[in-house]
Amino acid sequence: VKKPNIGIIGGTGGIGRWFADFFQKEGYAVHISGRRLGPSYPELVEKCAVVIVSVPIKVTSQVIRQVGPLMPEESLLTDLTSFKEKPVKAMLKFSRSEVIGLHPLFGPRIKSITGHGMVICPARGEKWLPWIKNIFLKHKAAVIETNPRQHDKWMALVQGLNHLNTITMGLVLDRSGLNLKELETYSTPMFRTKMDIIKQLFGRESRLYSEIITENPHIHRILQDYGETLSGLKQIIRRKDSQRLQKMIDNTKLFSKETEQQ
Numbered sequence: 001v002k003k004p005n006i007g008i009i010g011g012t013g014g015i016g017r018w019f020a021d022f023f024q025k026e027g028y029a030v031h032i033s034g035r036r037l038g039p040s041y042p043e044l045v046e047k048c049a050v051v052i053v054s055v056p057i058k059v060t061s062q063v064i065r066q067v068g069p070l071m072p073e074e075s076l077l078t079d080l081t082s083f084k085e086k087p088v089k090a091m092l093k094f095s096r097s098e099v100i101g102l103h104p105l106f107g108p109r110i111k112s113i114t115g116h117g118m119v120i121c122p123a124r125g126e127k128w129l130p131w132i133k134n135i136f137l138k139h140k141a142a143v144i145e146t147n148p149r150q151h152d153k154w155m156a157l158v159q160g161l162n163h164l165n166t167i168t169m170g171l172v173l174d175r176s177g178l179n180l181k182e183l184e185t186y187s188t189p190m191f192r193t194k195m196d197i198i199k200q201l202f203g204r205e206s207r208l209y210s211e212i213i214t215e216n217p218h219i220h221r222i223l224q225d226y227g228e229t230l231s232g233l234k235q236i237i238r239r240k241d242s243q244r245l246q247k248m249i250d251n252t253k254l255f256s257k258e259t260e261q262q
């Protein structure tokens, strides 16, 4: 594949901006657009053989619906959305081009892609897949090739459950009417680690995290398990049944003896 021009819709901010810099450093001509800035979609498609959609989750399908029909068959339409099933389906439906779903498992604050996860969901065509894969492999990213459904199932845990848990703890802390300064004096190392995570989530990108939780198609199962687990724990704690609680922890298969020895 000859070096294509790359268009990033949503390249004016967030992770799209990060990938604009990344591809520019790789020697590609990158054209970015946002709501107010940059070329129109027909102009972008005219200039770029590769178009990357990197807009807020809620507007992703709508943007794909607009740009998809403009993409020629030999071009590549791809996206960076945190979910894959819905955007990949939309890209397949609204374009005739090659389609690959991408999900970087990192945010725009990282310095280098090396060692970070990069999910690739090949969906239509074979011409562009080696090209995009090799760019990430060249930088020693941890490339994971999978299908959209499997990806979204993992994300229900890695992001849905994870952030739900962080938000719950943050909201409970807020309800307690605590004085953060005073709390800090009493904090333990484990608490400080958790507070750092809560700070990250409550401090910025609350829209992204809210969408990541509410838009995941598999989150309802997680919510069900979360609720049932909490109800079970409530009963045990009310009975002051520490032995039962300990048994529950010990009986999990999460960290088996073998895992510990590795």
Ligand SMILES: NC(=O)c1ccc[n+]([C@@H]2O[C@H](COP(=O)([O-])OP(=O)(O)OC[C@H]3O[C@@H](n4cnc5c(N)ncnc54)[C@H](OP(=O)(O)O)[C@@H]3O)[C@@H](O)[C@H]2O)c1
Residues within 6 Å of the ligand: 009, 010, 011, 012, 013, 014, 015, 016, 033, 034, 035, 036, 037, 054, 055, 056, 057, 059, 060, 063, 080, 081, 082, 083, 103, 104, 105, 106, 107, 108, 208
């Ligand atoms: N941030 C992350 O850590 C991260 C990591 C992995 C994947 N993602 C995924 O990347 C995508 C973008 O997330 P983000 O956090 O980078 O969002 P963001 O910081 O809010 O940036 C969104 C970009 O989309 C543009 N935009 C907003 N509404 C638009 C619209 N209606 N039409 C066209 N462009 C629009 C914005 O440009 P203007 O403001 O100039 O209009 C901006 O360039 C999401 O699908 C998210 O799931 C994000």
